[in-house]
Amino acid sequence: MAHDEAFSGTIDTVRPFDPRLLRYARSARGPIALTAFLGTITALLVLAQALLISAALSPVVSGSATLRDVLPIIGGIAAVFVCRALVVAAREAVSTRAATAAVSELRGRVIDASIALGPRWRATNGAETTTLLSTGLEDLRPYFVSFLPQLVLVCTVTPAALGVILLLDFWSALIALIVIPLIPIFMILIGRFTQAASEDKLASMKRLTAQLLDLMSGLPTLRALGREKAPRTHLRALGAANTKATMATLRVAFLSGGVLEFLTTLSVALVAVEVGMRLVFGNISLFHGLAVIMLAPEVFEPLRQVGAQFHASANGVTASRAAFDIIEEAQSVDSPGAATCPNLSTTQIVLDGVGVRARGTWAPAPTSGIIAPGIVTALSGPSGAGKSTIVACLLADMTPDAGRILLRQTASPSNGEEIALSDIDPTSWRDQISWVPQSPTLVPGTILDNMGGLPLEDLDTAAAATGFDTVLATTPNGWNTVIGTGGVGLSVGQRQRLALTRALAARSQLVILDEPTAHLDALSEETVVRAIDDMRREGRTVIVIAHRVAMMDAADAVIDVHCAADEEAHA
Numbered sequence: 030m031a032h033d034e035a036f037s038g039t040i041d042t043v044r045p046f047d048p049r050l051l052r053y054a055r056s057a058r059g060p061i062a063l064t065a066f067l068g069t070i071t072a073l074l075v076l077a078q079a080l081l082i083s084a085a086l087s088p089v090v091s092g093s094a095t096l097r098d099v100l101p102i103i104g105g106i107a108a109v110f111v112c113r114a115l116v117v118a119a120r121e122a123v124s125t126r127a128a129t130a131a132v133s134e135l136r137g138r139v140i141d142a143s144i145a146l147g148p149r150w151r152a153t154n155g156a157e158t159t160t161l162l163s164t165g166l167e168d169l170r171p172y173f174v175s176f177l178p179q180l181v182l183v184c185t186v187t188p189a190a191l192g193v194i195l196l197l198d199f200w201s202a203l204i205a206l207i208v209i210p211l212i213p214i215f216m217i218l219i220g221r222f223t224q225a226a227s228e229d230k231l232a233s234m235k236r237l238t239a240q241l242l243d244l245m246s247g248l249p250t251l252r253a254l255g256r257e258k259a260p261r262t263h264l265r266a267l268g269a270a271n272t273k274a275t276m277a278t279l280r281v282a283f284l285s286g287g288v289l290e291f292l293t294t295l296s297v298a299l300v301a302v303e304v305g306m307r308l309v310f311g312n313i314s315l316f317h318g319l320a321v322i323m324l325a326p327e328v329f330e331p332l333r334q335v336g337a338q339f340h341a342s343a344n345g346v347t348a349s350r351a352a353f354d355i356i357e358e359a360q361s362v363d364s365p366g367a368a369t370c371p372n373l374s375t376t377q378i379v380l381d382g383v384g385v386r387a388r389g390t391w392a393p394a395p396t397s398g399i400i401a402p403g404i405v406t407a408l409s410g411p412s413g414a415g416k417s418t419i420v421a422c423l424l425a426d427m428t429p430d431a432g433r434i435l436l437r438q439t440a441s442p443s444n445g446e447e448i449a450l451s452d453i454d455p456t457s458w459r460d461q462i463s464w465v466p467q468s469p470t471l472v473p474g475t476i477l478d479n480m481g482g483l484p485l486e487d488l489d490t491a492a493a494a495t496g497f498d499t500v501l502a503t504t505p506n507g508w509n510t511v512i513g514t515g516g517v518g519l520s521v522g523q524r525q526r527l528a529l530t531r532a533l534a535a536r537s538q539l540v541i542l543d544e545p546t547a548h549l550d551a552l553s554e555e556t557v558v559r560a561i562d563d564m565r566r567e568g569r570t571v572i573v574i575a576h577r578v579a580m581m582d583a584a585d586a587v588i589d590v591h592c593a594a595d596e597e598a599h600a
Contacts, residue, residue: 047346049353054134060127061177067120068181072189074116075327078109079190083320091315120178128173132166135352139166142359147427149387158355165348172345176338182331190327197317197324198307201300205328208296212289212332289336293329300325363428366452371438373461373538373570377401378423379447380588382432385418391593393419395431398588402439402538405561405571407584414590416574420541423572424464425455463537467544468521469528476501477508479527483534491534494563496556497526522549533560540564542573546580558583 051058085102088094143151143158151158191209195202304321307313313321377399384395393415400406408416421427422434434450450458471479480488485508492498500523504510512518519527525545532540542561546554554577561583564571575581 047349047353050131050349053138053353053356054131056130056134057127057173060123060130063123064120064127064178065181065185067116067123068178068185070116071113071120071182072185074109074113075186076189076193076324078106078113079193079320079323079327081106081109082323083316086319087314087316121174124174124178125170127177128170131173132169135166135169135349136162138356139352142356144426145359145362146355147362148421149427154355161348161351161355166352168344168348170345171338172349176335176345179331179334179338183335186331187328190324194321194324194328198304198313198321200303200307201321201325204299204303205296205325208292209328209332211292212336289333293326293333296329297325363451365425365455366449367454368448368452368457370453370457370461371436371448373436374402374568375439377437377439378539378570379435379437380419380432381435383419383422383429383434384431385415385422385427386430387418389594391415391431393590394593396588396590397432398586399437400570400572400588401586402570403565403568404585405565405573405583406586406588407573407575407581408590409575409581409587410590414592416590417543419590420464420543420572420574423450423541424462425450425453425458461537462539462541463532463535464541465525465528465532465543465545467525467547469524471512471519471524471527473512473514475506475509475511476504476527479512480508480531481535483531487534487536488530491530494533494556494560495526495530496553497523497530500526522553525549526553529557529560533564536567537569539570539572542571544574544576546577554579 051061081102085099085106089096089099139158139162143154187209191202191205194205301322304313304318308315308318380396380398380400382395382397384391384393392413393410396415396419398406408419410416418427422429428451435447436450436453438446438448477485477488488508489498492501500519501507501510510518525547526549529542529545532542545557545561549557558579561571561573565585573580573584575584581587
């Protein structure tokens, strides 16, 4: 797949933070900055806690002060503990909010990018993109909640604690300085394996999800053929591959966590031994020794947590990189036009050699014709000729590979002024269009929820014209009848009538119908033909993809559409 190929090349080391995240998830900028600020506060509190505990214990242990004497210091320690707890709670709340905002924004940007890339791209990458939008980007949540805050602490707490240790005891700081560089070197090495494992995990998840979606959509057909059990072996193999990839990421995570745990524990132990020996020989004060022993774990704890959450970083960064690739691919697409759409009631739509290339053929081959305003124009041709593709171009959802679509304003002062559809603002263009596809998309909710907020009076009038009123009469609650995902509760023909009713009630100047009678009987077909006649009498422009004789007879003009081999199209 297109964006899968981006992951199949050279394996890069996982970067703990991708700057593109701030560019494409702007809502996360504020929370990330606040997380950095809270990290600085945490560093100060860590230092205060260690120094206060040392100041309280050292005189009591040496006998120079009583417990009563250090009660104010103990009160300060309690205040620091409370402040650290509040900061941790605030940091988690901010990180969770940042994760939610970033995932939501990236999903929106990926969806917008998918729309901009067009139907051909979506047909090729639809299942993989669905996986990325659903489960893939969810890996950003542990990245924000667990990994990123610890990374901030590495940049704040670790150098602050190390600096104080350096002031208190040079040799302890030297031990830490020797060990600390080993940790990022190790993480870089582990990162190479982690990146590969994370990419394999995401790819296997995409394949499994795509196969499951195909199986669910085709299950009725498979069952009718008695082959509903046939895909089990293949799905089981894909599930096993996904499990293997997931376990690979976990093994790398356990390995990195275990090695980092060993390094940090060993370092803290060396510091403790060194300080203990110097305390025995009186080469360091008790206050300094206690402070160093308590600060040493704080130096390594953020690094240890970063290592433990490194797999979260890898999975999150891999998913975000997939999203960034799609977004940046869409940015290479030509920007849409900005001109205002003219009044389509006085505008001819001119197909000037419109052709689309697909798999070595042209479907459609370069096609020319004029769609005059206020009449019914049929697109005719065999299946696979490219009629629906022309409609996609008319909807500004696809850019033709050859030719162009022009809008000729017949009522302009110059009588014939033309503007290319590509120069028109898509929103301005679509505001004047109603589209009835072969398989209308319906959302869960009531029938009325699927009517685009149109006035009920207009809907009743349109329903009477399309025959949808007879459908409503058979439902338990009329317009308020609840339907399921994809229109469950309505037959295919009833869904098509619903879409036709919606188009008729919208009173759009341009109405595009894709096989509006494909799933209807002869009586219902007559009703649709009458509805089209009503649109024509109202002066609306109707474009219909037609195969049936009744639809062809209802048309005032016909544009023939055909496909051709590459060499034939250029002949």
